[in-house]
Amino acid sequence: MSKLPLKHIKEHPSAPLPADFCSNPDVAWTLPASYYTSPEVFKREVDTIFTKDWICVAHRSELAQANQYVTRDLIDENILIVRGKDNVLRAFYNVCPHRGHRLLEGSGNAKNVITCPYHAWAFKLDGAMAHAPNCENVEAFDKEKNGLSPIKVEEYAGFVFINLNPEATCVEDQLPGLQARLRKACPEVDNLKLAARFTTPTPANWKNIVDNYLECYHCGPAHPSFSSSMRMDCYRHTLHGNWTLQYSDAQSSDRAFKVDASVQDPNFSGFWAWPCTAFNVPPGGDFMTVIYEYPISAGVTLQNYDIYFLNETLTEDQQRLVEWYRTVFRPEDLRLVESVQQGLTSRGYRGQGRIMTDKARSGISEHGIAHFHQLVANRSQA
Ligand code: FES
Ligand SMILES: [Fe+2]
Numbered sequence: 001m002s003k004l005p006l007k008h009i010k011e012h013p014s015a016p017l018p019a020d021f022c023s024n025p026d027v028a029w030t031l032p033a034s035y036y037t038s039p040e041v042f043k044r045e046v047d048t049i050f051t052k053d054w055i056c057v058a059h060r061s062e063l064a065q066a067n068q069y070v071t072r073d074l075i076d077e078n079i080l081i082v083r084g085k086d087n088v089l090r091a092f093y094n095v096c097p098h099r100g101h102r103l104l105e106g107s108g109n110a111k112n113v114i115t116c117p118y119h120a121w122a123f124k125l126d127g128a129m130a131h132a133p134n135c136e137n138v139e140a141f142d143k144e145k146n147g148l149s150p151i152k153v154e155e156y157a158g159f160v161f162i163n164l165n166p167e168a169t170c171v172e173d174q175l176p177g178l179q180a181r182l183r184k185a186c187p188e189v190d191n192l193k194l195a196a197r198f199t200t201p202t203p204a205n206w207k208n209i210v211d212n213y214l215e216c217y218h219c220g221p222a223h224p225s226f227s228s229s230m231r232m233d234c235y236r237h238t239l240h241g242n243w244t245l246q247y248s249d250a251q252s253s254d255r256a257f258k259v260d261a262s263v264q265d266p267n268f269s270g271f272w273a274w275p276c277t278a279f280n281v282p283p284g285g286d287f288m289t290v291i292y293e294y295p296i297s298a299g300v301t302l303q304n305y306d307i308y309f310l311n312e313t314l315t316e317d318q319q320r321l322v323e324w325y326r327t328v329f330r331p332e333d334l335r336l337v338e339s340v341q342q343g344l345t346s347r348g349y350r351g352q353g354r355i356m357t358d359k360a361r362s363g364i365s366e367h368g369i370a371h372f373h374q375l376v377a378n379r380s381q382a
Contacts, residue, residue: 003029009351014040021377025370026359029352033344035376036205042298048382049275050075054154054161054171056277056292057081059308061193062107063089063160067125070107072162073302074294079162080104081153084125085112091153091162092127097146123148157182158189159279159290175273178243185269185281186288192308196322198330200303204337206276206295207376208344209303212337213270213278213291214368216246217356222332225255225324229283230268235363239371242274248363250283256324258317259283272368274375276301286310287318289325299341305330 002021013034022028035041057072058081069082071094080094080103094103101118104110113122113130122130127148135141152163156171157179172179183189202209212218216235219227228251235248250266252259259266266283273279276293287309294302307322314322343349357367 002027003352004032006351009034014038014044016380017377019377019381022355022370022374025355025357025367028355028357028370028373030211030355030369031207031352031373031376033349033351035380036208036341036344037298039298041380042205042295044380044382045295046075048379050295051164052168053165053275054156054163054168054174055275055294056159056161056273056290058160058292059192059194059290059306060155060158060160060190061308065109067109067112068107069104069110071104072294073296074162075296077164078102079151080148081160081162082110082114082125086126088126089153089155089160090125090127091151092148093151095149096121097129097148098132103148121146158186158192175243177240178271178273181240181245182269182271182279182281185271186285188286188310189288191310192288193310193312194306195309195312195314195318196307196326198305198326200305200334201296202301202303202334202337203299204301204341205298206293206301207372208337208340209291209293209301210272210276210372211369212333212340213272214244214372215364215366217364217366218336220364222336223329225253226329228253229256229259230363232363237361237363237365237368239368242375244272244368244371246270246272246368252283256329257283257321272372 009032055074058070062070063081063083066083066085066087069080072079078094079091081091083089096103096116098119098121101116103114103116110125113124115122121132124130127150129143129146152168154161154171161171231249231251237244237246248268250257250268263284268283269281271279278291280289290306292304296302307325309318355366355370357370358365361367
């Protein structure tokens with residue numbers, strides 16, 4: 001059994017977890033509550049996950065044209081991703097090498113040089129220094145040594161991933177097979193365009209939000225309208241190492257997804273990708289929603305919930321669907337994880353909760369959580 005003695009949790013809130021922590025999902029318990037609240041645990045995760053692994057930050061449509069850029073907060077960094085005039089996508093720490101001012105805010109179209117607002121140092125979109133005022137009069141000033149600090153960036157499965165680890169290999173090494181399966185679920189993924197984004201600084205640990213995504217045990221009680229579109233008797237969650245797939249046959253519902261009668265075998269695919277991104281392909285397969293998590297601290301996670309369609313001008317049904325996500329489905333999940341984050345610090349919470357798997361791995365079985373917690377346990381030993 002992976003239940004840890006209460007005394008152990010109290011005395012060692014950030015201690016590494018046993019190697020077999022959730023190795024048998026059928027007798028597993030959740031990560032200790034302290035793993036969702038401890039700054040020490042978060043610091044270790046920054047060192048072993050968020051500065052080591054690929055993190056998905058955008059759909060390619062936001063960076064399709066030369067000079068387009070986006071910025072993203074992640075841990076204690078702000079990251080700048082920009083497509084150069086040469087059409088090469090690059091990422092940099094969004095920090096000026098002079099005295100550290102931020103270079104660009106938000107997103108949009110960069111000029112051909114990025115000019116720091118503080119003392120007007122200017123950089124080309126490939127990160128090289130273009131000019132620094134008065135540099136010709138500064139002794140031994142070396143333009144070459146004053147370019148932007150690069151970060152690894154890769155386009156994968158229609159999305160843009162970054163990695164703060166200069167030694168990182170490629171996204172496929174981290175998520176083998178995900179691209180092929182995701183493209184099968186949404187063949188048009190490259191052609192999607194951002195239609196809506198809900199940004200929420202969420203008072204919840206990033207793993208609490210992942211947990212919530214990795215089970216549909218809560219779908220019946222907490223998402224009645226979503227559930228009306230799913231065929232819960234065929235809902236299945238399959239595990240593929242660093243990613244998982246929740247898949248279900250679907251049905252048209254006036255309360256959630258209205259599926260056109262021309263769609264054969266409508267279904268839902270929900271991909272979770274280590275560490276903290278979820279890609280949903282709702283019934284019809286011609287649009288997507290994506291949950292991007294940007295962990296900021298142990299107790300706060302910035303989230304972008306993006307909705308992508310193929311068409312730019314939305315139909316009435318699509319507008320209604322966006323409103324349903326904004327006012328119904330999305331708030332349902334946000335309130336759940338916020339409540340859990342508070343409950344984890346209650347004197348009455350016993351430090352771990354039972355993971356509710358069943359042998360059939362039915363639609364409401366929580367084996368996805370056991371799988372995720374084993375991955376977290378493995379990393380806790382790094
Ligand atoms: S901090 Fe950017 S030019 Fe001085
Ligand atoms: Fe949910």
